Amino acid sequence: MTGAAVPGGWVLGVDSGGTGVRVALARDGVVLGERRMPVAVRTSASGIDAAAMLDLVLPAAADLIGGAGAGPLTAAAMGAAGMVSLGDGLRAAVPRALGEAFGARVVALAGDAVTAYAGALGNRSGAVVAAGTGLIALGTDLRGPWRRVDGWGHLLGDCGSGAWIGRAGLEAAMRAHDGRRGGSKPLLAALEAVFGPAASMPGRLYPRADRPAVLASFVPEVARCAAEGDPVAADVLERAAGHIADAAAAACPPGQDRAVACTGGVFGIGEPLLRPFREELARLCPRARVVAAEGDPLLGAVRIASALADGTLRLPVEEPLLTVTAQPDTGGRTSTGGR
Template sequence: MSEPDRPAQGAGVDAVLAVDSGGSGLRAVLAGRGGTGAPLASGTAVRTGPGGIDPGHMMEQLVPMVRELTARTGGTGRLGAVAIGAAGMATLGDALRAELPGALQKEFGTRRVALAADAVTAYVGALGSRPGAVVAAGTGLIALGTDLESWRRVDGWGHLLGDCGSGAWIGRAGLEAALRAFDGRRGGSTVLLERAVRMFGPASELPGKVYPRTDRPAWLASFAPEVAGAAREGGGDDVAVGILRAAAGHIAEAAAAACPATGPCDVALTGGLLQIGEPLMGPLRDALAEQVPHARQVPAAGDPLAGSVRIAVDLADDRLALPRDGRMLYVEPGQAPAA
């Protein structure tokens, strides 16, 4: 049985509940003495209002999901621990921290509750409870590191202020190079211009298509594979190659800033951007070797839901040793860190 799949302990307790809450909805799974079951997905994102993430709406979805999961296993519904990883927890989680532990205790009889930022569950899913850094690179980009004393968050500031090296960053840089070629300015790429026109239509209409959108980051990121394609074709478009090399440098910078300055440091990379492949990953390996020479790059062991499972199991077993700071990883008062 793999480490994140260890069963929860404790007499009379059926299982622990692990939850991953994000923009596409909730995923929930029970882990018990027989291992980790199949997850359920809600398909509905938890509402965010003036008070932040809505704990009532989360419970409305969780209660029937847990009942169904419990029915599958023949359990009683009593939970030894609950771990919830949620996007926006660090900045929008005040109501969850105030109300959710009590609601979970009332409904499922558990006093052991951990509420984590999704970056934390991504970290734990990838690396477990050891020092290092995890870079989650998709449409956006955020890095999280720990020396097991505190958390170090890097970037994740959105496509206007940061997310450097992300899919949105690469796509925007590629479209800028396309428009430079359209204008006849230096730094342009006719290859990227051709790809942009084929994908989005006339270059002169690009501003009107992107600026009014509410999903600008995803729209920009949709062009990142075209940049990678331009870097692959023929001898490789020089501008596209340079964009991906610069993106790799930004990703390595985030890893370096998040990684503990001394001692062991494993670095794991996660996220859809990695599917771009060698045009990005080749320069990234070089950039990591240069900027974080003391780190060891390792594959991510699991996803954020696996991280929630690991946190819930360790909490139930009284051996959760991860740093707690109230926002990144909140544990219901009374649950002391493991010695």
């Protein structure tokens, strides 16, 4: 059936993050195939490289569509790290490219927090905290705009993120090196095992362009030291949990029994982080109910595309978090941006 037109329903989802790009083809809400390219798309201060993104996505999508014998796409959705602040190039190029290549009539471009939300909760109201190297929380009651909380980067916020936890652990190590209050000898030993002599640490961190990632790379050591009984490392995790609860509570929409889901690598720390997070969130925001995420951001992109295809999207369309572009040359509506 390769190349044959199939009426309606074929959708494409794309998820682009720091470790690579994934593309999925779906129909009637069922993912029929997936490709993973372990290459991060180039991102500079001037934006995400749209040409590099399309060079990865278009062949993978063509491969999936050809392999499935799929017809023209009804809709597509792409979530990307950096979309909110650095996505102008993607917003300008991707909808037309997917329309021209695969006939996609409507294309959504979303921040990775929005695809994380859609993957975790789908079309439900609630809040999602995405905590990896950075941290952002998004909430919605499906009526007003997104409730966006934090995501301000490692100097202004991202409180409780991987960069936050790693930074706090490294500070505690340097305090032990100095003989200052609040130091941790186990964290100092971990720093020296990972990075070398403590006094050389500034030279290993500050010249790097990816300082937040370097900070976050220390999270496993903080988690290990906490698990082995170091009270300073355990306190770092407890404080991180409090910050994550702060973000979840602020993002959680008013109402009763609101679902709150957690996604991202930081939650891989497990109970030493999750237990104090649940306890603090219950105190701050009794209406929140912590639920497991249903799926990942790639599923979220597929869900957004599917909801666009059948007209059931309830998540707030609000530039730059979530932009929807219909293709004028394929008979769709012509609209961009917020409701």
